[in-house]
Ligand SMILES: Nc1ncnc2c1ncn2[C@@H]1O[C@H](COP(=O)(O)OP(=O)(O)OP(=O)(O)O)[C@@H](O)[C@H]1O
């Protein structure tokens with residue numbers, strides 16, 4: 195085992211060389227059995243090579259889904275610069291070649307290029323630039339309206355409440371929650387009457403001018419209902435900005451009608467969040483809104499042939515019970531409905547997993563994921579970055595595939611303990627080289643999977659520009 199890890203897997207001469215595995219001695223024969231797990235089959239995206247067996251490592255949560263892999267969600271972790279993003283980028287690109295659609299929440303700016311890390315891959319796959327959000331808005335930037343009518347009523351109430359609670363830093367009490375629900379309803383009614391789409395500012399205004407009939411129905415006076423919702427209206431003012439306040443944290447991003455300029459059917463959509471201050475309330479709220487928006491508009495059930503389920507014939511498969519499934523779509527010549535598979539990648543996912551309120555929202559999303567044919571990929575550094583709340587733990591448990599790159603000793607021990615990995619993995623994780631990770635797929639552990647980058651993929655994954663000393667002058671022809 196030591197010999198294998200000490201080889202440098204990134205030097206080109208080793209790329210095509212099978213790792214030597216010494217099986218002559220009884221010790222290594224005994225070792226080999228527990229460390230050579232069964233392969234995951236031949237269908238899916240090629241990741242690289244399983245170092246201990248020398249076999250190709252092919253992974254696809256949709257192909258492997260079943261008894262061994264109960265769900266498609268994945269978490270990738272490890273120290274900085276170990277290859278987490280490179281793995282996820284090539285994995286996404288390789289899955290796109292298998293017909294999957296990918297959405298990425300990109301939060302990492304490449305300083306020297308003044309764009310997100312995923313921008314180059316997005317352009318190379320779709321020919322289009324990422325959807326960019328920036329505080330204050332500006333030309334070419336996008337906006338999502340949490341009050342957009344595409345978001346179903348109950349979901350919208352939940353979302354606006356999450357925004358207010360994240361802004362407030364604590365949960366709303368029963369009275370404030372009720373005042374907010376009434377205000378959302380009223381904002382919709384008032385905007386409808388004006389023939390326009392409601393926005394968050396309408397909710398703030400409705401909180402400040404509650405309806406007498408609403409107060410009566412709740413056995414409150416108008417003044418009491420106003421007092422119940424006043425703090426929430428201040429939070430919305432602060433977040434979205436108002437005539438009295440200066441620009442808010444969410445100004446230009448969530449305070450007006452939706453304008454994304456995005457093709458929802460594109461192979462890859464990248465949301466560039468690199469301009470949003472990391473760890474701030476705006477980032478957390480924006481991720482919450484984008485995830486709900488995606489659920490409503492991107493995760494529609496659709497067949498691989500591009501048609502809706504309603505355009506497929508119902509085929510009765512059991513006359514006795516009347517059980518049926520979706521069969522052919524005569525219009526497209528498709529023979530059977532097969533749900534289109536999608537992948538959602540969340541870079542620096544501690545923004546999400548580290549916020550209990552957001553983790554709870556996400557947990558719901560992850561529970562639905564299986565029904566939508568969705569696989570979520572979260573990239574984090576260490577589990578210690580993540581809150582230990584029950585909501586976060588529940589969201590973490592939803593990851594059936596865990597990829598662990600090298601970490602320092604204390605973090606490796608913590609990771610092994612929290613993921614329930616065998617004790618020997620802690621030291622093993624500290625010694626993994628860049629590009630090599632321990633994979634846990636369902637209950638099966640692959641101790642050393644080397645991710646291989648093709649030459650064409652290398653420039654799309656290069657993230658070390660700022661730390662690399664490159665020659666700045668042309669070489670001397672002599
Ligand atoms: N399997 C690999 N083969 C060759 N080079 C690799 C491999 N994986 C990563 N690299 C290179 O290592 C550098 C760092 O990789 P990457 O950006 O994926 O790290 P990271 O773990 O995502 O770091 P961070 O946590 O800082 O985001 C990149 O320049 C990339 O090109």
Ligand SMILES: [Mg+2]
Pocket residue numbers: 278279280302
């Ligand atoms: Mg990265």
